[in-house]
Amino acid sequence: MLDRYTRPEMAKVWSTENQYQTWLDVEIAVTAGWVAEGHVPQADLDAIRKNATFDPERIAEIEKETKHDVVAFTRNVSESLGDERKWIHYGLTSTDVVDTAQALRIREANEIIMQDLIEYRDELAKLARKYKNTVMMGRTHGVHAEPTTFGLVLARFYQAAVRDIARFERVSKEMATGKLSGAVGTFANVPPRVEEYAMKELGLTPQPIGSQVLPRDLHADYISTIAVIGTTLEELATEIRGLQRSEIHEVEEGFKGGQKGSSAMPHKRNPIGSENVVGLSRVLRGYSVTAMEDVALWHERDISHSSAERVILPDATATLDYMIHRLTGILENLQVFPETMKQNMTRTYGLIYSQRLLLKLVDSGLSREEAYDTVQPLTARSWDEQIQFRDLVDADPTINAQLSKQEIDDAFDYHWHLKHVDDIFDRLGLNDK
Numbered sequence: 001m002l003d004r005y006t007r008p009e010m011a012k013v014w015s016t017e018n019q020y021q022t023w024l025d026v027e028i029a030v031t032a033g034w035v036a037e038g039h040v041p042q043a044d045l046d047a048i049r050k051n052a053t054f055d056p057e058r059i060a061e062i063e064k065e066t067k068h069d070v071v072a073f074t075r076n077v078s079e080s081l082g083d084e085r086k087w088i089h090y091g092l093t094s095t096d097v098v099d100t101a102q103a104l105r106i107r108e109a110n111e112i113i114m115q116d117l118i119e120y121r122d123e124l125a126k127l128a129r130k131y132k133n134t135v136m137m138g139r140t141h142g143v144h145a146e147p148t149t150f151g152l153v154l155a156r157f158y159q160a161a162v163r164d165i166a167r168f169e170r171v172s173k174e175m176a177t178g179k180l181s182g183a184v185g186t187f188a189n190v191p192p193r194v195e196e197y198a199m200k201e202l203g204l205t206p207q208p209i210g211s212q213v214l215p216r217d218l219h220a221d222y223i224s225t226i227a228v229i230g231t232t233l234e235e236l237a238t239e240i241r242g243l244q245r246s247e248i249h250e251v252e253e254g255f256k257g258g259q260k261g262s263s264a265m266p267h268k269r270n271p272i273g274s275e276n277v278v279g280l281s282r283v284l285r286g287y288s289v290t291a292m293e294d295v296a297l298w299h300e301r302d303i304s305h306s307s308a309e310r311v312i313l314p315d316a317t318a319t320l321d322y323m324i325h326r327l328t329g330i331l332e333n334l335q336v337f338p339e340t341m342k343q344n345m346t347r348t349y350g351l352i353y354s355q356r357l358l359l360k361l362v363d364s365g366l367s368r369e370e371a372y373d374t375v376q377p378l379t380a381r382s383w384d385e386q387i388q389f390r391d392l393v394d395a396d397p398t399i400n401a402q403l404s405k406q407e408i409d410d411a412f413d414y415h416w417h418l419k420h421v422d423d424i425f426d427r428l429g430l431n432d433k
Contacts, residue, residue: 001314005319005322006318007325009112010112010317010318010321013112018108022101022102022104022105024054026198026202028045028048028049029198029201030091030180030194030198031087031088031090032198033194033195033196033197034087036197037197043084047084048081048087051081051082052080052081052088053077053080054076058079059076060072068094070094070098091182091190092180092182095179095212096181096190099178099213099214100202100204102309102313103204103214106176106317107172107203109318112317113168114172116320116321116328117165119324120324120328121158121161121164124157124158127154127331129425129432130151131154132152132425133418134150134151135147135338135342135414136342136344136345137341137352144347144348146355146417147417148417148418149418150341152421153239155424155430157232157239160236163232171225174218175219176204177204177214177218178202178204179195179207179213179214180199181207183300184211184212184300185211185300211297211300212300213297213301213305216295216305219305219313220288223287223288223313223316224288224292226284226288227281227288227316230285231284233323233327234277237273237278237327240253241275241278250344251334252271252334252335253271253272253330253333253334253335273326273330274327276326277323277327280323287312287315349382349383349387349388349389350388350389350412351379353411353412353414356411357411357412358372360411361374361399361402374398390408
């Protein structure tokens with residue numbers, strides 16, 4: 001986890017202190033399960049709850065000798081206890097604690113990310129409503145196509161955020177699971193009833209069956225979903241970057257007083273925030289590959305996944321949290337230039353109305369082929385010779401024989417293209433009530 005891309009809330013989740021705290025939470029919950037089973041005295045559980053502590057520095061010291069972090073942890077915890085220490089890690093294997101505690105930290109991370117996603121979605125909804133009728137050039141292949149509105153552009157990303165929330169809700173629920181089934185998943189030393197009790201205390205769902213570890217397809221699905229969400233953020237960031245180009249300049253990231261865009265060129269205002277989001281999305285997609293590679297373990301388990309997850313789980317959640325937070329901030333401070341949007345629509349000589357004109361000719365009685373072959377040569381001449389398309393249309397005898405001036409005027413009116421904006425917003429639930 002790089003400090004540059006980790007917010008304090010997420011750093012706390014993945015801190016060494018919190019790792020050991022969640023390990024201790026699992027150990028205590030299992031002991032409570034043994035009490036419910038009648039195997040451990042209540043007084044011993046009370047003493048453990050009251051007195052059990054850990055010291056990260058002492059754990060590190062013990063680990064130098066044991067070469068095993070969980071053994072070092074349990075020995076350090078035992079140092080804070082009396083005779084009741086014998087119940088710490090009773091019947092458990094290391095991964096019972098590690099995987100279950102990891103689920104607790106993932107749940108904490110997920111709560112942060114979910115709040116991020118909700119705030120991001122709501123900011124997109126606000127902006128979509130604000131610019132619902134702000135006409136702009138719609139582009140396909142990067143080329144002028146037909147008019148749309150900036151509100152519709154933002155509404156597409158709003159709906160992607162809605163899907164992202166649904167995706168994340170699903171994988172968050174699936175990741176809220178643990179296992180206490182022992183060395184090869186047979187419950188030989190910890191009965192299922194103890195697991196069920198402990199999981200209820202921890203607020204997790206028992207995994208129906210596992211090996212020594214939780215099934216890693218769960219983690220692969222989770223990290224892949226994070227990568228998908230990061231990619232939807234990248235799509236919006238790419239849109240902002242494209243619209244901020246000097247030749248277009250329809251939007252611009254906020255630029256604070258004192259901010260510098262370039263060490264060499266004082267005039268530069270670069271979309272660095274959006275570029276940052278794009279770059280980090282590539283990292284998330286790389287983590288999804290690693291998570292896939294972690295699924296296939298030897299027999300009942302090996303630890304080839306462990307070292308990788310120590311990197312990708314904290315990094316993926318912290319990176320996504322950072323990306324959503326940063327992109328939301330970009331949206332909150334986004335500069336939008338409606339007049340430039342309108343001006344840019346004129347840069348292609350009115351060619352953006354060619355389909356509307358074609359359809360009017362079809363409605364007037366021409367075949368589609370006749371209409372297309374009438375309009376296309378005029379569009380080619382307009383573009384090649386930089387002549388207004390409307391002037392060529394007004395001078396064309398075939399078109400004027402088929403359409404009145406009023407009908408041609410209507411064909412060149414951008415409002416036609418916006419007539420279903422309200423309908424689309426209704427579908428999305430974005431129209432003001």
